[in-house]
Amino acid sequence: MSTGVRRRMGVEERRQQLIGVALELFSRRSPDEVSIDEIAAAAGISRPLVYHYFPGKLSLYEAALKRASEDLASRFNEPHDGPLGARLLRVMHRFFAFVDEHGPGFSALMRGGPAVGSSTTNALVDSVRQAAYEQILSHLGVSDPPARLELVVRSWISLAESTALIWLDGRRIPREELESQLVQNLGALLAVSAGHDEEMAVLLRPLLKQEPGDGPFADLVTRLVALAS
Amino acid sequence: MSTGVRRRMGVEERRQQLIGVALELFSRRSPDEVSIDEIAAAAGISRPLVYHYFPGKLSLYEAALKRASEDLASRFNEPHDGPLGARLLRVMHRFFAFVDEHGPGFSALMRGGPAVGSSTTNALVDSVRQAAYEQILSHLGVSDPPARLELVVRSWISLAESTALIWLDGRRIPREELESQLVQNLGALLAVSAGHDEEMAVLLRPLLKQEPGDGPFADLVTRLVALAS
Numbered sequence: 001m002s003t004g005v006r007r008r009m010g011v012e013e014r015r016q017q018l019i020g021v022a023l024e025l026f027s028r029r030s031p032d033e034v035s036i037d038e039i040a041a042a043a044g045i046s047r048p049l050v051y052h053y054f055p056g057k058l059s060l061y062e063a064a065l066k067r068a069s070e071d072l073a074s075r076f077n078e079p080h081d082g083p084l085g086a087r088l089l090r091v092m093h094r095f096f097a098f099v100d101e102h103g104p105g106f107s108a109l110m111r112g113g114p115a116v117g118s119s120t121t122n123a124l125v126d127s128v129r130q131a132a133y134e135q136i137l138s139h140l141g142v143s144d145p146p147a148r149l150e151l152v153v154r155s156w157i158s159l160a161e162s163t164a165l166i167w168l169d170g171r172r173i174p175r176e177e178l179e180s181q182l183v184q185n186l187g188a189l190l191a192v193s194a195g196h197d198e199e200m201a202v203l204l205r206p207l208l209k210q211e212p213g214d215g216p217f218a219d220l221v222t223r224l225v226a227l228a229s
Numbered sequence: 230m231s232t233g234v235r236r237r238m239g240v241e242e243r244r245q246q247l248i249g250v251a252l253e254l255f256s257r258r259s260p261d262e263v264s265i266d267e268i269a270a271a272a273g274i275s276r277p278l279v280y281h282y283f284p285g286k287l288s289l290y291e292a293a294l295k296r297a298s299e300d301l302a303s304r305f306n307e308p309h310d311g312p313l314g315a316r317l318l319r320v321m322h323r324f325f326a327f328v329d330e331h332g333p334g335f336s337a338l339m340r341g342g343p344a345v346g347s348s349t350t351n352a353l354v355d356s357v358r359q360a361a362y363e364q365i366l367s368h369l370g371v372s373d374p375p376a377r378l379e380l381v382v383r384s385w386i387s388l389a390e391s392t393a394l395i396w397l398d399g400r401r402i403p404r405e406e407l408e409s410q411l412v413q414n415l416g417a418l419l420a421v422s423a424g425h426d427e428e429m430a431v432l433l434r435p436l437l438k439q440e441p442g443d444g445p446f447a448d449l450v451t452r453l454v455a456l457a458s
Contacts, residue, residue, distance in 0.1 A: 147401035155391045162387035163380065172376035177425055184424075188417035195413075195452025196406055204456070223424025227433070 015053050015063070018043055022064040026105030031061055062120050065109060069124040072098050073131035080139065084207055085183060085215035087139055092160075092179040099164040100175065107168055110161055132157050136186075140207065148200050152193050156186050184220040244282050244292070247272055251293040255334030260290055291349050294338060298353040301327050302360035309368065313436055314412060314444035316368055321389075321408040328393040329404065336397055339390055361386050365415075369436065377429050381422050385415050413449040 021043045025034045036057050040047045054060035075094035078087045099106050109125060136153050137145055145153070160182050167178055187208075194200040211217045250272045254263045265286050269276045283289035304323035307316045328335050338354060365382050366374055374382070389411050396407055416437075423429040440446045 147399070151392065151395045151402065151407075154395055155388050158391035159384050159388045162384045166380045166383055170376070173380065178380075181421055181425060184421045185418060188421055189414055191453055191456060192410055192413045192417055192449060194456050195449060196410060201456055220421060220424060224420055227420060227423050227430055 011053065014045075018050060018053055018060060019064045019067050022060055023068060023102070023105065026064065026108070027102050028104065030104045030108040031064075032108060036060070058118065062118070062124075064105075065121055065124055068102060068105065068109075069128050073128045076132045076135040078135065078139065083210060083212050083215050084139055085187075085211055085217045088136075088183045088186065089179060089216055091135070092182050093176075095160065096164065096167075096175050096179050099168060103168055107165055110165055129154075129157055140203070142203065146199050146203075148193050148197050149190075149203065152186075152189050152200075156182075156189055159185060159189075180216055180219075183216045187217045187220060240282065243274075247279060247282055247289060248293045248296050251289055252297060252331070252334065255293065255337070256331050257333065259333045259337040260293075261337060265289070287347065291347070291353075293334075294350055294353055297331060297334065297338075298357050302357045305361045305364040307364065307368065312439060312441050312444050313368060314416075314440055314446045317365075317412045317415065318408060318445055320364070321411050322405075324389065325393065325396075325404050325408050328397060332397055336394055339394055358383075358386055369432070371432065375428050375432075377422050377426050378419075378432065381415075381418050381429075385411075385418055388414060388418075409445055409448075412445045416446045416449060 018039060022031075022034070022039050025038060025042060036050055037047055039060070040050045043050070050060070054063065072095075075098055076091055078091050081087075109121065133150075133153055136157075137143070137149075140149075140153075142149060163178055163182060167173060167175070190200070190204050194204040208217060247268060251260075251263070251268050254267060254271060265279055266276055268289070269279045272279070279289070283292065301324075304327055305320055307320050310316075338350065362379075362382055365386075366372070366378075369378075369382075371378060392407055392411060396402060396404070419429070419433050423433040437446060
């Protein structure tokens with residue numbers, strides 16, 4: 001009687017193992033360059049057995065991407081405790097840790113391509129962007145964002161993506177510098193928009209007032225004053 | 230003897246006409262939704278005749294995209310005259326005019342998709358990004374950019390793309406505001422980076438010093454001071 005249960009568990013465990021093996025390989029080489037043969041070998045099973053668990057290469061890739069997307073989206077979850085700048089710094093630290101861990105897989109996903117440019121994968125990428133957007137809004141304390149705030153937050157998310165992609169190409173700048181810089185970039189982009197629009201200014205002023213003297217936003221002001229002098 | 234010459238001209242003219250008709254249709258609906266039948270009807274020729282000039286739907290789309298890419302890349306060309314901020318404002322004005330004219334075609338291209346996600350189209354998009362990057366660098370007076378400058382300029386280009394895409398979705402913000410804001414965003418992102426890195430500060434200070442009191446960068450400082458007060 002228990003054989004069926006064990007067998008069902010075994011299938012799911014094997015699927016999870018194959019996903020883990022695939023993600024590990026994608027962290028070193030682009031998914032386009034990783035074959036099912038390699039995944040089978042790394043998992044210690046035969047190629048036909050891989051196809052027993054996943055009907056095709058794309059279905060394994062999509063399952064791997066789904067797990068990675070859920071992991072990435074979860075990294076934007078941050079408790080609503082303490083100053084905003086410090087929260088965003090912790091989020092950026094986890095985001096860059098993900099980018100660092102997944103390297104070529106992250107690049108291939110964001111740039112699209114034969115193995116990763118399907119409508120399923122595009123929908124997964126969009127769901128991560130949406131999760132990031134909603135998290136940022138919740139930390140800004142806004143539930144019904146005006147058009148300008150939506151634009152700043154969504155375009156900043158795309159700035160964070162491209163910053164990560166460019167950083168991966170050679171890792172020529174310390175990661176921590178970019179984490180802090182991206183938080184300050186969000187502050188700068190919000191400030192530019194608030195400079196043009198009173199509704200944005202009304203949203204932004206109380207947020208900035210709550211920031212402590214040792215947070216990233218105060219740090220930015222100090223650095224800009226030093227730059228101007 | 231002249232028939233061959235006239236005939237060759239006719240083919241090229243017809244190809245150019247079909248490209249123009251396609252781009253006009255893509256400015257109102259996504260390329261995915263525009264059929265060869267519609268292009269043939271709008272051009273006043275039969276469907277088989279379209280295939281005489283272009284072997285398939287994709288080849289016509291790629292030719293249309295190629296012309297649009299060359300048009301877009303050319304809009305980044307700006308004489309090296311007058312203050313930097315004013316030059317960049319003119320470039321952003323031409324960029325947004327392109328986005329405004331091409332609407333759905335621009336969105337489809339930047340988001341990828343069945344008709345526009347080929348490696349040829351990706352290469353064309355990358356070539357426009359590269360042209361924009363090189364133009365901006367030349368206006369900054371830098372030929373051998375440090376890693377941080379490359380990152381700021383390239384990530385700002387992606388910010389400009391996503392700003393344009395979000396703007397197209399409803400056009401809820403005046404175009405001119407975003408043109409000016411994007412120029413100020415570049416200044417802000419450069420300043421944040423210069424706040425972290427002395428090499429960037431050394432590059433940026435002389436550029437800012439040359440800016441007049443009525444340029445977009447001075448305008449940003451005025452707006453930020455008003456915001457902080």
